Amino acid sequence: MAKIKATNITWHEGHVGRAEREALLGQKGATVWFTGLSGSGKSTIAFTVEHALVQRKHLAYVLDGDNIRHGLNKNLGFSAEDREENIRRIGEVAKLFADAGLITLTSFISPYARDRDQVRRLHEQAALPFIEVFVNTPIGVCEQRDPKGLYKKARAALAQGKGMGFTGVDDPYEAPPKPEIAISAEKITPQEAAAVVIEYLESRGIVPALQG
Amino acid sequence: MAKIKATNITWHEGHVGRAEREALLGQKGATVWFTGLSGSGKSTIAFTVEHALVQRKHLAYVLDGDNIRHGLNKNLGFSAEDREENIRRIGEVAKLFADAGLITLTSFISPYARDRDQVRRLHEQAALPFIEVFVNTPIGVCEQRDPKGLYKKARAALAQGKGMGFTGVDDPYEAPPKPEIAISAEKITPQEAAAVVIEYLESRGIVPALQG
Numbered sequence: 001m002a003k004i005k006a007t008n009i010t011w012h013e014g015h016v017g018r019a020e021r022e023a024l025l026g027q028k029g030a031t032v033w034f035t036g037l038s039g040s041g042k043s044t045i046a047f048t049v050e051h052a053l054v055q056r057k058h059l060a061y062v063l064d065g066d067n068i069r070h071g072l073n074k075n076l077g078f079s080a081e082d083r084e085e086n087i088r089r090i091g092e093v094a095k096l097f098a099d100a101g102l103i104t105l106t107s108f109i110s111p112y113a114r115d116r117d118q119v120r121r122l123h124e125q126a127a128l129p130f131i132e133v134f135v136n137t138p139i140g141v142c143e144q145r146d147p148k149g150l151y152k153k154a155r156a157a158l159a160q161g162k163g164m165g166f167t168g169v170d171d172p173y174e175a176p177p178k179p180e181i182a183i184s185a186e187k188i189t190p191q192e193a194a195a196v197v198i199e200y201l202e203s204r205g206i207v208p209a210l211q212g
Numbered sequence: 213m214a215k216i217k218a219t220n221i222t223w224h225e226g227h228v229g230r231a232e233r234e235a236l237l238g239q240k241g242a243t244v245w246f247t248g249l250s251g252s253g254k255s256t257i258a259f260t261v262e263h264a265l266v267q268r269k270h271l272a273y274v275l276d277g278d279n280i281r282h283g284l285n286k287n288l289g290f291s292a293e294d295r296e297e298n299i300r301r302i303g304e305v306a307k308l309f310a311d312a313g314l315i316t317l318t319s320f321i322s323p324y325a326r327d328r329d330q331v332r333r334l335h336e337q338a339a340l341p342f343i344e345v346f347v348n349t350p351i352g353v354c355e356q357r358d359p360k361g362l363y364k365k366a367r368a369a370l371a372q373g374k375g376m377g378f379t380g381v382d383d384p385y386e387a388p389p390k391p392e393i394a395i396s397a398e399k400i401t402p403q404e405a406a407a408v409v410i411e412y413l414e415s416r417g418i419v420p421a422l423q424g
Binding site for chain 1: 224225226228260301309401
């Protein structure tokens with residue numbers, strides 16, 4: 001133990017403060033919560049925002065089905081109870097990420113207003129920004145796109161009397177009444193939608209505006 | 213929509229790569245998993261490492277009972293099943309943090325080798341460093357410290373025939389056979405222990421060594 005260069009390390013008993021991490025990163029921690037139907041374009045917009053922020057040297061991270069459903073929430077199914085727990089856990093993880101100073105972008109259908117509102121309250125109680133982005137694409141457009149063939153599957157199941165509880169087909173989507181941002185995603189490009197989100201982040205002081 | 217400055221935003225369909233975020237942060241994402249008895253000094257060392265890394269402009273974050281048990285895992289108790297799920301979820305969150313480029317320090321007793329090994333495998337499968345730090349303080353020392361009065365409570369419960377399943381009293385602690393770092397925490401100060409951890413992170417190239 002003779003060679004330890006520990007003289008400049010100070011003993012601490014508690015967490016590093018949020019402000020200290022935010023100063024280090026040059027941004028504020030925040031959760032940007034995308035909600036909308038399957039096929040609405042949530043993920044494309046979220047990834048576009050993520051890449052644009054990282055290009056601007058900001059730390060952003062997308063939580064989506066890929067990294068959540070196969071990991072943290074792999075022991076959850078699609079019952080009403082499990083769907084609620086799914087969103088609750090994602091909300092708690094987003095809050096931890098935001099507390100760590102990251103701009104977290106979540107991309108989940110999250111159809112129920114009550115579940116989203118609980119995540120909002122969780123953030124508000126911790127004085128962390130929660131930005132709800134409603135990706136408002138008409139169901140006809142989503143169903144025509146059907147990138148994963150899920151609508152087709154849900155309609156077929158329904159026709160056979162075996163409902164899947166698929167959002168927009170045989171389970172409701174509750175549109176946010178007062179989202180921070182609403183995007184008519186069939187009228188603008190993902191780049192334009194991403195720019196709207198980033199300008200909003202600038203307006204809230206979460207990332208500084210670009211100069212010039 | 214006329215004023216959108218979106219010309220420099222490129223449309224992306226997938227996650228930002230880990231390497232890109234690591235380049236931005238000047239560090240590698242990793243999980244430093246502290247394990248040891250209640251009162252062994254895990255949290256003090258973890259917080260000391262966190263502060264030292266942030267002082268060196270690195271992004272580090274402690275996951276501990278404070279921010280996990282009251283949040284993500286508030287619906288878990290202390291049954292064998294719930295303890296396993298507790299560690300599983302923490303492991304998944306640590307992995308997400310590491311994937312986002314952070315150095316995550318977890319401070320949980322995590323008494324069972326099997327649960328810790330599952331978290332290790334989870335990281336290895338994702339090519340993320342998992343560094344197990346065994347905070348090896350004799351139970352006599354931990355019980356004498358008893359900072360939260362938990363040993364006293366556990367002994368009293370046991371004397372009344374109402375076992376709590378408290379690690380070290382009436383539930384086993386399985387010491388890691390091959391931890392990356394073992395700390396005899398009653399023989400060195402938290403600063404010295406933190407320095408050992410940071411030197412290890414340097415040796416693995418997770419953070420660059422200080423110059424001079």
